[in-house]
Amino acid sequence: MPVEQSQLHNHDGSLTKLLHDIPQEHEFLMAAEVFSQLSDGTRLRILWLLCHSEECVNDIAAAVRMTAPAVSHHLKTLRQTGIIKSRRLGKEVLYTLEDTPKATLIHKMVDSIFEINCGASR
Structure with a gap:
């Protein structure tokens, strides 16, 4: 929903530029979906493992103490x-881990949360 210029205080003029550059609402929804998927602790454990190695379902299941179907x-x-x-x-x-900027950023974010300096961080 566009904001009318007359409604803005825009003290130093920077808000006008920000509003011009702000991503579309659907882009925020897509980002929220990614964060939603990472809000599950088990999923985050699996992701952490896959950030540091390539594994099959059975080895992942053993590492996180879950069934292969789960x-x-x-x-x-x-x-x-x-x-x-x-x-x-x-x-x-x-x-x-996927070879994309998004996946790399998430890897760095996860490692930062756990304060790990990992050689695999791209």
Whole structure:
């Protein structure tokens, strides 16, 4: 919803530029969806693991002490948000962090939260 210039106090003029550059509402909704997906502690644990290694569902399940079907559900959600990717290796599917600026930023954010200086942070 556009803000009329007459409604702005705009003390130093910077607000007018910000309002010109502000992302569209749907872009904020997409960002909120990514953060929503990361608000699940288990999903965040899985993501942390995949930021640092490439793993199959069974190894992820063992690492986070969950069943493979439960882990698969979380992996599907993370893949749909574009944070992780998968590749087939024989009969197994391996998962790791996606090679995108968004995934890299999330990796750095997660490592910062846990105060980890990781060599894998791109």
